[in-house]
Amino acid sequence: MSVRVRFAPSPTGYLHVGGARTALFNWLYARKNGGKLVLRVEDTDQARNTDEARAAIINGLRWLGLEWDEGPEVGGDCGPYFQSERKSNYDAALAVLEAAGRVYTEESGAVRFKFSRTPITVHDLVCGDVQFAATEEPDMTVRRPDGSYIFHFVNVIDDIEMGITHVFRGEDHLSNTWKHIDLFNALGKTPPTYAHIPLLLNPSGSKMSKRDEGASIESYRENGFLPDAVSNYLCLLGWTPRAETEKLDRQQLTDLFEPSEIHSSNARFDIEKCAWFNAHYLRDLAPDVLFEAAAPFLEKANLDISDKALATAALQSVKEKVSLLKEFPEWVHYFFREDFRLDGGLDP
RNA sequence: GACCCUGUCGUCUAACUGGCCAAGACACCCGACUUUCGAUCGGAAAACUGCGGGUUCGAAUCCCGCCAGGGUUGCCA
Numbered sequence: 215m216s217v218r219v220r221f222a223p224s225p226t227g228y229l230h231v232g233g234a235r236t237a238l239f240n241w242l243y244a245r246k247n248g249g250k251l252v253l254r255v256e257d258t259d260q261a262r263n264t265d266e267a268r269a270a271i272i273n274g275l276r277w278l279g280l281e282w283d284e285g286p287e288v289g290g291d292c293g294p295y296f297q298s299e300r301k302s303n304y305d306a307a308l309a310v311l312e313a314a315g316r317v318y319t320e321e322s323g324a325v326r327f328k329f330s331r332t333p334i335t336v337h338d339l340v341c342g343d344v345q346f347a348a349t350e351e352p353d354m355t356v357r358r359p360d361g362s363y364i365f366h367f368v369n370v371i372d373d374i375e376m377g378i379t380h381v382f383r384g385e386d387h388l389s390n391t392w393k394h395i396d397l398f399n400a401l402g403k404t405p406p407t408y409a410h411i412p413l414l415l416n417p418s419g420s421k422m423s424k425r426d427e428g429a430s431i432e433s434y435r436e437n438g439f440l441p442d443a444v445s446n447y448l449c450l451l452g453w454t455p456r457a458e459t460e461k462l463d464r465q466q467l468t469d470l471f472e473p474s475e476i477h478s479s480n481a482r483f484d485i486e487k488c489a490w491f492n493a494h495y496l497r498d499l500a501p502d503v504l505f506e507a508a509a510p511f512l513e514k515a516n517l518d519i520s521d522k523a524l525a526t527a528a529l530q531s532v533k534e535k536v537s538l539l540k541e542f543p544e545w546v547h548y549f550f551r552e553d554f555r556l557d558g559g560l561d562p
Numbered sequence: 563g564a565c566c567c568u569g570u571c572g573u574c575u576a577a578c579u580g581g582c583c584a585a586g587a588c589a590c591c592c593g594a595c596u597u598u599c600g601a602u603c604g605g606a607a608a609a610c611u612g613c614g615g616g617u618u619c620g621a622a623u624c625c626c627g628c629c630a631g632g633g634u635u636g637c638c639a
Contacts, residue, residue, distance in 0.1 A: 224639045259638060324637050341567065351635065358637045365639045389566050389634035419631070454575060460587060479568045480632055487574070487588040534601045
C-alpha cells in the first residue's frame with residue numbers, strides 16, 4: 215500500500231510554526247516513501263474560520279516549499295478538500311454508525327458516539343505503545359444540534375475516505391487518539407499508523423503562542439528568512455538527522471528522515487539559531503538569486519535598485535555580515551548615495 | 563483532580579543492545595586576522611545526566627518512589 219499522509223490545519227489564524235513543522239514532517243515522509251501529501255482544510259468551526267487564515271496557510275506552505283499532491287488549488291480524487299464542503303460524506307458515515315447502534319441523539323439535538331469503553335492501545339512511531347484504560351468520560355459529541363460536525367469525527371472520516379496511511383501530528387493529539395481508534399473500530403476500519411511529534415515551546419518553556427517571536431510563518435518572510443533555512447532548522451527541533459553536519463538541504467533531509475528517530479520530548483524554539491542557519495544559507499545564494507530575494511527589502515527602504523548590477527555587487531560585498539534579508543538596507547545604503555564614488559576614499 | 567508524554571551544559575541535541583576524562587551545534591566569553599565588523603580562524607567556560615533509593619564489578623542508559631514541565635480531559639481544532 216502506498217503512503218498517503220496529510221496536513222490538516224484549521225483556518226482560524228495564521229500558519230503557526232508548529233503547524234509548519236508538522237506539515238514538514240508529513241512532507242518529508244511522503245517524499246521519502248514516494249507517497250502523496252494531502253492538504254485538507256478543517257474548517258468545520260464556522261464561527262472561527264476566516265478567509266485570511268485560509269490564504270495564510272496556503273501561502274505559508276507554498277513559501278516554505280511544501281507542495282501538496284492533493285488539496286486546495288491542485289485538486290485530487292478524494293475531494294473536496296475543505297471539510298465545510300463534505301457534509302454529505304459525514305451524514306453518510308453517521309448513518310453507518312447509527313445502523314450499528316453506536317450513536318444516539320440527545321434532547322438538545324446533539325449526536326453522541328457511544329464509546330466502546332474497553333482498553334485501547336495507540337501504536338505510535340514516536341511514543342511507542344501507549345495504553346489507555348477503558349474510559350469513564352461521557353460519550354463524545356460528534357454532531358452539533360445545528361447539524362455541523364465535531365473535529366474528532368470528521369478527522370477520522372476524512373482519513374478513511376482519503377486513504378490516509380500515516381498520521382504525523384502534534385503530541386497534543388496523543389491523549390485523544392484512543393477516541394479516534396474507537397471510531398475507526400466502530401466503522402470496521404483499520405486506523406492509520408500514528409506518529410505524534412513533540413510540541414514547540416517558547417524560550418520560557420511554555421507553549422508557543424501568538425505573541426511569541428517566530429510564531430507565525432508570515433513573520434519569517436517579513437524578517438527576511440529564507441524558506442530553506444527555516445525548514446532546515448525546524449527539522450532539527452525534535453529530530454536529529456544522522457549526519458556529520460546540521461546544515462542539510464531538502465534532499466538530504468528527505469533521504470535521512472526516519473520517523474522512529476523523532477524524539478518524544480518537547481523542544482524550545484531558538485530564533486537565534488534559526489538566524490544562524492539563515493546567515494549560512496544566504497551566503498550560498500548565487501548573486502542573481504540573492505538580488506531577487508533582497509530586492510523587496512531594498513525597495514522597502516527606498517533604495518533605488520534600477521541599476522541591478524550595482525545592487526547585486528553591493529549585496530555581494532556585504533552578504534557575509536548579514537543574517538537576515540531585512541538587514542541588507544542598513545549595510546548597503548551608502549552604495550546608493552548620490553555622492554558615493556568607488557574611488558572616493560574616506561569622506562572629507 | 564484523573565489520564566498521557568517528557569526530564570543530559572543557558573538552548574537544541576549525541577552517547578550501538580549498561581563500560582574510555584558525558585560528544586557536537588547555537589548563544590556567551592577570550593584571543594587572532596582585518597581600516598572596521600555582528601564575517602572568518604583559534605581557544606575557554608558551561609551538565610555531579612530533575613531528586614532519592616536500588617540492581618550491578620560498573621548506569622545518563624535497567625527497576626521503584628518522588629518532584630518538575632508539557633499535553634488531554636468541550637456542542638475548539
